[in-house]
Amino acid sequence: MQSKPRRExxxxxxxxxxxxxxxxxxxxxxYELAEREVQALDTLPGTLAYxxxxxxxxxxxxxxxxxxxxxxxxxxxxxxxxxxxxHASQDMEARAIRLLVALETATAFVNPEILSIPAEMLxxxxxxxxxxxxxxxxxxxxxxxxxxxDARGERLxxxxxxxxxxxxxxxxxxxSVDMRFPDVHDESGKAVPLTHGGFTVFRESRSQAVRRxxxxxxxxxxxxxxxxxxxxxxxxxKLNCFNARAREFSGxxxxxxxxxxxxxxxxxxxxxxxxxxxxxxxxxxNLRRHALGLDELHLYDLYAPMVEDVDYPMPYENARALVLxxxxxxxxxxxxxxxRAFEEKWIDVYENQGKSTGAFSMGVYGVHxxxxxxxxxxxxxxxxxxxxxxxxxHSYFSDRDQDYANHDYRIFVAEVASTxxxxxxxxxxLKREKDEKRRAYILNHFLEGFRTTVFRQTLFAEFExxxxxxxxxxxxxxxxxxxxxxxxxxxxxxxxxxxxTFADVEWARIPHFYRAFYVYQYATGFSSAVAIASRILETGxxxxxxxxxxxxxxxxxxxxxxxxxxxxxxPETVMQAMKVFKDTLDELEEILMKS
Numbered sequence: 001m002q003s004k005p006r007r008e009x010x011x012x013x014x015x016x017x018x019x020x021x022x023x024x025x026x027x028x029x030x031y032e033l034a035e036r037e038v039q040a041l042d043t044l045p046g047t048l049a050y051x052x053x054x055x056x057x058x059x060x061x062x063x064x065x066x067x068x069x070x071x072x073x074x075x076x077x078x079x080x081x082x083x084x085x086x087h088a089s090q091d092m093e094a095r096a097i098r099l100l101v102a103l104e105t106a107t108a109f110v111n112p113e114i115l116s117i118p119a120e121m122l123x124x125x126x127x128x129x130x131x132x133x134x135x136x137x138x139x140x141x142x143x144x145x146x147x148x149x150d151a152r153g154e155r156l157x158x159x160x161x162x163x164x165x166x167x168x169x170x171x172x173x174x175x176s177v178d179m180r181f182p183d184v185h186d187e188s189g190k191a192v193p194l195t196h197g198g199f200t201v202f203r204e205s206r207s208q209a210v211r212r213x214x215x216x217x218x219x220x221x222x223x224x225x226x227x228x229x230x231x232x233x234x235x236x237x238k239l240n241c242f243n244a245r246a247r248e249f250s251g252x253x254x255x256x257x258x259x260x261x262x263x264x265x266x267x268x269x270x271x272x273x274x275x276x277x278x279x280x281x282x283x284x285x286n287l288r289r290h291a292l293g294l295d296e297l298h299l300y301d302l303y304a305p306m307v308e309d310v311d312y313p314m315p316y317e318n319a320r321a322l323v324l325x326x327x328x329x330x331x332x333x334x335x336x337x338x339x340r341a342f343e344e345k346w347i348d349v350y351e352n353q354g355k356s357t358g359a360f361s362m363g364v365y366g367v368h369x370x371x372x373x374x375x376x377x378x379x380x381x382x383x384x385x386x387x388x389x390x391x392x393x394h395s396y397f398s399d400r401d402q403d404y405a406n407h408d409y410r411i412f413v414a415e416v417a418s419t420x421x422x423x424x425x426x427x428x429x430l431k432r433e434k435d436e437k438r439r440a441y442i443l444n445h446f447l448e449g450f451r452t453t454v455f456r457q458t459l460f461a462e463f464e465x466x467x468x469x470x471x472x473x474x475x476x477x478x479x480x481x482x483x484x485x486x487x488x489x490x491x492x493x494x495x496x497x498x499x500x501t502f503a504d505v506e507w508a509r510i511p512h513f514y515r516a517f518y519v520y521q522y523a524t525g526f527s528s529a530v531a532i533a534s535r536i537l538e539t540g541x542x543x544x545x546x547x548x549x550x551x552x553x554x555x556x557x558x559x560x561x562x563x564x565x566x567x568x569x570x571p572e573t574v575m576q577a578m579k580v581f582k583d584t585l586d587e588l589e590e591i592l593m594k595s
Contacts, residue, residue, distance in 0.1 A: 006083040006352045013316070013349040015082070019367045020075045024088060027075050034068035035099060041065060041106040048110070049117045052125035059134050059405070062107055067365060067404045069103050072096050074364045081372055085354035108158070114141050115148055133405050136554055140261075147247040147258065157246060164243075167236035168514035171229070175509070181221045184213050194218060203303040208294070215300035215503065222505045226479040229508040234477035237468055240516045252468045256517035260412045261556040266568055267461065267520055273574035274458040274523070275492075280582045281455055282496040284447060287585070289496075291592050297497045299490065302451075306592070310441040312379040316349055319375070319382035323389065326428035327421060330542045337396060340368075341389060347371040361388040361418075363395030365407055383445075386425045390418035398552030412521050412557035416564075417549060419529030420536075422449070427537060436591050443588040450581045453526040454574075459493045461520035463507055468516070482507060527577035528566045534580065535565050 021027040041062060048058045076092035083089060114122070122142065126135055148154065181194040187207050194202070194217055202214035222229060237252070244255035254264050289297035291306040314322075324338055341347060348355075351374040363369045369392035375381045394417035399407050426446045433439050466485055471477055483504040490499045490506075512519050536542050548564035558568055566573050 003351045003353050003355075006086070006354065009350065009352050012345075013347075014345065015078070015348040015370050015372075016345040017075060017078055017370075020071060020078075020364055024092070027072065027092065030068065031072050031095065031099070034065065034072050035102075037061070037065035037068060038099065038103050038106055041103075045109040045113065048113045052128050052131060055114070055117075055125065056130045056134070059110075059137075062110065063405045066103060066107075069096075069099050071364060071366070073100055074362060078362065078370055078372075081356040081360075082348055083352065083354040084356060111141050111144070112148070112154055114138060115145050119145070133403050137405060143261070144258070147249065147255075149246070153246070157243070164239050167232050167239065168511075170232050171511065171514055174225075174229075174232075175511070179221060182217055184210070184217050186210060200303075203300065204305065206304065208292075208301065208304075211300040211304060212298070215500075219502045219505050222508045223502070226483070226505050226508060229505075230477060230479035230482055233467075233482070233508065233513060234471070236514050236516070237471050237477055241468060241471055251472060253465060253517050260410055260558075262412065262558060263569065266524075266558075267465070267517070269569075269571055270520055270523055270527075270574055271458055271462050271465070273571050273578065274455060276575070277455075277578035277581065278493065278495060280578065280585060281451070281493065283589070284451065284585050285494060285496045287589050287592060298500055299494065299497060299503045300500070302494075302497075305444075307440045307444050308437065310438050312438065312441070314377055314379050314382050316375050316377070316381075319385050322382055322428075323386045323421075323425065326386065326425040327389075329424060329536050329540070331546070334393060334542070334546070337393060338389060341371070341392060344368070346392065347373060347385075349373050349375045351376070359384050359388050361391035361395065363392070363399055363407075365399050365404055369393075369395040369399075379441075379445075383422055383425060386421040387418040390421035393417060394549050397546065397549040401550040402552035402554055406554040407552040409552050409560075410557050411518075413525065413528075413560060415522060415525035416529050416532070416561070419449075419526050420533050420545070423530055423533035424536070427533065440588060440591045443584055443591070446584050447581065447588065449526065450577075450584075454523045454577065454581075455493060457519045457522040459489050460510060460512065461517070461523065463489055464513060464517055464519070479505075524568055524574075527574045528561055528564075528568065530577040530580050531566050531573050532564050534576070 021030060044058045044061065048055050073093075073096040076089065076096040080086065080089035080093045117125075119142065122138065125131060126138060131138065149157065175196070183191040184194045184202065186192050186202075187205060187210055192198070194214065199214055199218045203211055205211050205214070240252040240255070244250075244252045247255060249255040249258065251264075253267060257264060257267060285297055288301065288306055289295075292301060292304060294301060320342055324335065327334060327338065346368055348371070355374065356372065357374060359371070359373050361369055361371050371385075371388045371392055373381070373384060373388065375385070391414070394409060394414075398409055423446075426442060429442050430439060433442060463486060466489075467477065467482065470481060470485070475481060486507040487499060487501065487504040490503065507513070532545055532548075536545060545564045548560055551560040551563065554560075561568060568574075
């Protein structure tokens with residue numbers, strides 16, 4: 001069905017952006033003020049090291065300008081997301097992006113200048129209450145001192161920054177623009193075009209022949225250019241290793257994890273803990289084979305629905321009520337904020353012409369968060385609503401309890417709050433659902449979260465670790481070597497399935513590999529969320545969790561999670577999540593093995 005133009009949508013289900021700016025004229029005035037503050041930052045270079053008072057005043061001016069610029073950008077981004085075809089919104093966003101770039105350029109001097117201050121003097125300055133707001137920020141900059149080069153070296157690395165984008169940019173252009181695939185056949189035997197988006201649909205087909213052809217044709221597309229793709233990815237690995245050596249890290253993994261103050265032992269410990277759970281994954285794969293009625297399970301069977309379609313209609317009002325009920329364990333204050341989100345129009349609910357696809361949450365400091373949905377009336381949409389509200393509540397609590405300089409939480413913990421809500425919704429549905437078919441549907445949804453977010457992302461993390469180690473040990477990153485490594489990991493993680501060699505090239509389609517050592521955070525975030533949700537339901541208390549939500553970026557992510565009872569430096573967190581995976585599998589196995 002054709003979606004409506006934005007102007008014809010019911011405003012009751014559209015977000016209200018007036019708390020950010022009353023109208024476009026107010027936005028323009030705010031833009032001009034923000035632009036003047038950014039331009040005024042040109043007077044700061046060379047002044048921060050004069051005294052603790054100068055340092056405070058300089059940082060105050062920088063963060064004042066940043067807060068104004070980000071609010072200007074948020075309004076433009078949200079307006080354009082709700083209708084990407086609106087020319088006024090397009091213009092606002094383009095201007096806001098230029099202002100963000102100007103801000104980044106104007107503040108590039110800050111870290112080197114702070115590091116130029118003698119450490120002993122800076123430590124004395126930090127005892128002054130006037131710098132209390134910036135203690136974590138400055139301490140973090142000081143922590144990087146041993147990996148920071150002199151001014152000339154930093155300038156050279158900065159100059160390399162644009163060039164370093166080449167592998168990722170080349171991959172994006174090749175995959176998104178230049179790649180083409182032959183047609184494949186749908187369930188009726190009709191020839192249809194194969195695209196990246198279509199592949200994700202075909203792999204869920206109930207016809208194994210359709211799934212197999214889609215996989216073979218799709219991966220053959222990458223296989224045709226696998227030597228070129230290996231060269232592109234190899235270039236990315238080489239750049240990562242170069243930067244690590246230049247900054248005197250032991251390796252690219254340590255360099256990538258340093259920003260979040262995460263030890264390499266945590267990364268390796270995640271891989272070890274997931275390896276220990278692989279026998280349970282083998283059981284899950286065997287259950288999938290049985291449920292699909294197959295003699296052999298192939299990699300192209302991993303996304304096919306295990307459970308027959310279940311009629312689970314979910315109008316928006318029902319989803320709203322369901323989410324409120326499911327999240328009651330988080331307490332009255334959390335409930336009150338959820339009601340505010342619904343009543344005060346923080347949420348843009350339905351699809352309209354020109355609206356961005358998918359869903360997201362965006363915090364706006366000093367206002368409140370916003371949520372974009374494209375609600376279609378399915379159970380998955382209720383999970384999406386819970387997920388995005390988790391992000392929003394994380395933003396709300398952090399914005400409320402932290403000053404602007406410390407409000408923004410890091411990517412490492414970004415998916416924790418959203419996944420906690422999904423787990424609580426899953427547990428609530430299972431507690432009240434008696435129909436075995438529906439229970440199986442919910443259980444399978446939960447298990448697929450584990451498979452795709454913990455096991456699959458850890459496989460990716462291990463591939464990245466080993467690919468960089470291969471290069472550092474002097475082994476060429478040829479297509480043959482990378483294919484062999486990926487085949488070996490597929491055989492390990494999907495033991496019990498048939499590992500078709502045409503899937504050996506799958507590594508070549510993963511865009512996250514061009515942001516090295518990033519994907520492991522999906523697995524740690526999911527595991528942390530499972531542990532937190534379990535603790536809340538067992539103890540009936542959510543106060544420790546709400547304390548975590550309030551920390552923003554005021555500490556390192558590992559320390560923040562400890563407030564919620566999660567210590568990722570110990571294996572128990574991931575092991576506990578793996579136990580939940582096993583217990584969930586036990587119940588689904590009991591239901592499906594009857595058939």
